Amino acid sequence: MNIKHVMFVGTMIVTMSFAGTAWGKSAISPIPMPKWSIVDLDNSSESEDDELLGALNQSSEEELADKLYQGQSLRSIAQNSGGNYDRVIAIQIKQLQEQLDERLANGSISSEQHALQSMEVAELIIESANRAYI
Template identity: 65%
Template sequence: MNMKRVIIIGTMIVTMSFAGTAWGQSAISPIPTAKWSIVDLDTREGSSDELLSALNQPSEEHLYQELYNGKSLRTITEENNGDLDKVIAIQVKQLREQLDKRLASGSIRSEQHAAQHAELEALVTQSANTAYNLT
């Protein structure tokens, strides 16, 4: 697989995983705003805690720092006695939900949905096993 594609997909998965947790508290706004992101910012409260729990991480900031320091999700999970299979399952579930929403909204065609859906688990697994050195 092309390294550039792996980095892009890995970055996308991490971003999608944390986007809902970073901006999870919605602000009250008198002016309605259009949703422009492919990431649904109104995620459920438990989704971030579920991922942090599977990784055995105390906070999102700590996890972000570990990833920034070049650790893979596998390494983080092993160092903290987490459950990598659960981490992968959570991310696959979240990304499948986003794909389903994109299909329902018409932003992707059913062929694209099927193709992305078919390779989702392999991409998430590969991303979880890959360390990205960002420093």
């Protein structure tokens, strides 16, 4: 796998973890349709962020971002802080699959694209979570 693909997937996963579905809709879209907002009126992503931070045993998004910026992988963050790596993977797979399902329901991807991308979700998430980006 080339480095551009790895960097793209890693950035996409981290961004989706922080921004919920606001960024996730355009992260995979061939024609970006960003939904930008200073205030996220949809509080459902807040509980997912808290769930991810809890699984990583991190107190804040800033603490997590600092560790990622220092070149730690999600696996090493979870292991070093007493987090639950398997739960981190499950949360991120669920989030990315929900976004794919939403894009299929909205008609922005075909059922064939949905099926192909769904088959790759777990592999991409696991590979990205195990890689440190420095």
